[in-house]
Amino acid sequence: MLREEAVVRLVEVFRQYGYDGATLARLSNATGLGKASLYHHFPNGKEEMAAAVLDYLKLKLEEGMLVPLRSPIAPIDRLLTMAHSVDAYYNHGQRACLLAMLALGEANDIFHEQIQQALNVWIDALAGVAIDAGVEAATARQRAEDAILQIQGSLILAKGLGDTAPFQRVLAALPDTLLTA
Amino acid sequence: MLREEAVVRLVEVFRQYGYDGATLARLSNATGLGKASLYHHFPNGKEEMAAAVLDYLKLKLEEGMLVPLRSPIAPIDRLLTMAHSVDAYYNHGQRACLLAMLALGEANDIFHEQIQQALNVWIDALAGVAIDAGVEAATARQRAEDAILQIQGSLILAKGLGDTAPFQRVLAALPDTLLTA
DNA sequence: GTCTATACGTGGATAGAC
């Protein structure tokens, strides 16, 4: 099995169960690999798997966010495209965010650099759209942070309240959050 | 030791480490009680401890939010008071939220009712302030959800980015979020 | 590269003395 293929399956386990909940049994099940085989691909065990997962996520954020958010179409249309992608990725608000999962717990101590970088990739890409729309750089950064923070918070409410309406509202308001005062 | 005294210490462990990370060793250390003593107070073990922690949190939310948010002072001043309390409670953005912690992981399956209720206590109290300020009920509810969602999201950014500025901005904007269009 | 088997610590939980 290709390493990337394994990583894709590992992501889901860490996303759903968090770092502590991602047991070797679950990671083994999700990949179809025995525990010993996992150690063949990731000699440092669980910690290396999580690190690989975060590397992969950063890569995918760069591909999946930076490219569409820098396309030559109008800024508002880029944001609508992203909102659509985000809606699909989080299964309309029913899926937790891996970065939030890891950032909240102890795992943040170990993976802080990687979590920070991944968040910044996303925030920077969003801020770039606002800048393209004529927003001043510092303001654009703050609005991009607001957008991410609203997405993250709405995912918590979605899980906690069992209601994805706040998530949908946040996505619908996304162009406004970034481009309007 | 009084049960409530124990619960207060247990809260901190679940808040900091999440449900999986809250091991009996840590719960024992935090309370100063041996494992067997914990089972004397909470016969159903860890699950009962977490349930007690959530009951306690709901109680404290009712006391700590409902009362000040229904005081006879101007709505905007009630919100400023709450912002101050929230800032102190989350240690200026450096402390994770227990509800978010539990809502994101597997624990949400077990404690969903309690998590939902606690969130609703908070949201309802906030919505009440907006209603008192003349906002229509459905709009007030949405704005209250927005306020909570922004607080939760900003706490994730604070941990993930290692920067509490977004949290401070969210708190400063809180009266505006609830009372202005 | 993947497996079976295994080692070793820890987590959750209980028995029973005081």
Add this chain to the structure above:
DNA sequence: GTCTATCCACGTATAGAC
């Protein structure tokens, strides 16, 4: 009401065969 001692299952990790 708290303790020490103990139990069993599971989590992480490794050895070594194929």
